[in-house]
Amino acid sequence: MTVSTRSTPDVSISPGTARALILAGLLPFIGLAIGSVVMDGAHAAMLHLPLVGYGAVILSFVGALHWGVALTHPTASQRDRTVLMSWSVVPALLGWVALMAPAGADLLLLASGFWAHLAFDWRAARRHALPGWYLPLRIVATSIATLCLLAPLLLGGGHHLADPHAWPTATGEMPDACPVFPRHKAASGITSL
Numbered sequence: 001m002t003v004s005t006r007s008t009p010d011v012s013i014s015p016g017t018a019r020a021l022i023l024a025g026l027l028p029f030i031g032l033a034i035g036s037v038v039m040d041g042a043h044a045a046m047l048h049l050p051l052v053g054y055g056a057v058i059l060s061f062v063g064a065l066h067w068g069v070a071l072t073h074p075t076a077s078q079r080d081r082t083v084l085m086s087w088s089v090v091p092a093l094l095g096w097v098a099l100m101a102p103a104g105a106d107l108l109l110l111a112s113g114f115w116a117h118l119a120f121d122w123r124a125a126r127r128h129a130l131p132g133w134y135l136p137l138r139i140v141a142t143s144i145a146t147l148c149l150l151a152p153l154l155l156g157g158g159h160h161l162a163d164p165h166a167w168p169t170a171t172g173e174m175p176d177a178c179p180v181f182p183r184h185k186a187a188s189g190i191t192s193l
Contacts, residue, residue: 015133022141026148028054033148037155044156048103055110055149056095062117062138063091066124073128080127091117107153111146118142 032051036044070076070084094113098106118138125135 015131015137018133018137022137025058026141026144029058029145029148033151036152044152048152051149051152052098052106052110055107055114055145056099058145059095059098059110059113059117060092062114063088066120069124069128069130076128084124087120104153107149111149114142114145114149 029051032047032054036047036051038044039047066084066088070081070088073080076084091113094109094116098109098113101109121135121138124130
């Protein structure tokens, strides 16, 4: 099999397309955050794991952007490519750890991960020619995603945060503790979904 060594063509993305895609990607954050704040404790707790899961997926996605920059940026040195590709897996690992962290800590870890990644984006934008709209759009997206992740803690009082590893029993009751992660206790007052 022969692999072409020609440089990749310029595939510019318009800022309008990027904005629309980012907005669409933020809708699950917004919906889950609103639901987890306005719903009663038991129903809001059902939205916790989907919020954490979506945050982990999106954090992994934004990390992978640097893998793409490393592979396609024409002026990146070998050292820059190694740093970009190495960093690109860190957000995925943070998201994975967040999925196993206790309720509350998982949201804080994801929010911190988004800001750490934005700081890395800032550094990458200074070293490599990224589109001028990229950083402003990332700042807005990071701010909205972070507010959505922290909304259950800040506005919901955290009273509805159930153990993210505990699943309802066949009767619909939440167990006192998850058998896989017994150190995590379900939030008091949540007995059924």
